[in-house]
Amino acid sequence: MRWSSTNLRPAIASICLILPGALQAQAYQCQPPEGPVSVTWPKPDGPVRKVAITGYTLALSWSPEHCRFAKTGADGFQCSGRNGRFGLVLHGLWPEGKGANWPQWCPSARRPSPELVRQTLCLTPSPSLIAHEWAKHGACMAKTPASYFKAARILYESLTLPDLDRLSRRTPLTAGMIRESFAAAFPAFKPEMVGIKLGQRGWLEEVHLCYGTDFRPTRCSRGQFGAKDSFSARIWRGL
Helix, strand or coil, X not given: CCCCHHHHHHHHHHHHHHCCCCCCCCCCCCCCCCCCCCCCCCCCCCCCECCCCCEXXXXXXXXXXXXXXXXXXXXXXXXXXXXXXXXEEEEEEEEECECCECCECCCCCCCXXXXXXXXXXXXXXCHHHHHXXXXXXXXXXXXXXXXXXXXXXXXXXXXXXXXXXXXXCCCCCEHHHHHHHHHHHCCCCCHHHXXXXXXXXXXXXXXXXEXXXXXXXXXXXXXXXXXXXXXXXXXXXXX
C-alpha cells in the first residue's frame, strides 16, 4: 500500500478531525535560515522494500540527549544553540509493515526542494535528516515530499506534550512513568500506544507514537513499544 498525494488528503483531513490542535509543552524558539539550504542526498542503508503499510510511527527525538555529544557538522543547526533550544523534535513519520518488514527506500525521482527543507527545519532541525526521512520512509507513502511533510507536520502540531524537563526531576523514574505522562497530557493516547527508546544507562532518546492506517492512535507492536514499563529511565535536561 502506498499513499499518493491524492489519497493522503482525506487522511490528513481525518487527522484534523480526530486530534485537536494544541500548544506544545516543549515550546522552543527557532530561527530558520533566510536563504536556501544545501542538502546532501543520503545513501541507502538497506534494501528497497515495497510492502503493504500496516500502520505508522511518529518518532520524536529528545534533542537535549541527542546534542549531548553533537554540537557541530550535520548537527550544527540543532545543537549549536544559535538557532534556538529544542525539546522534542520530529525525527520522522514512518510507515510500518508486518514485523521487521517495513517499507523503505522506495524509488522516487522527487526530492525535497531547498525551500521545503528550510520550512521544515524548525520541525526536524537537520537538513540531512529531512532528506533521509523522505528518501527512506516518505517515498513509500506519498508521491511528493510536500505531501509527506505536511502529514508529519499536522500530526506533530496536533500533540499536547508533557513537560519532560519537570518529569526529569522525578526519582525514581521509569519508562512506564514517561508513557503515563504522555497519556495524561494527550488522552487520545493510552500508555500502550507510546513507545519509549532508552539509550545507555537508561537515558531517554526517543518517543514513538503509534498510529493505525487511519492515523488514529493504536496499540504499539512489540517492536514499536521499546523499553518495558519497569525499566529505569533518566532524562537529560541539557545542563
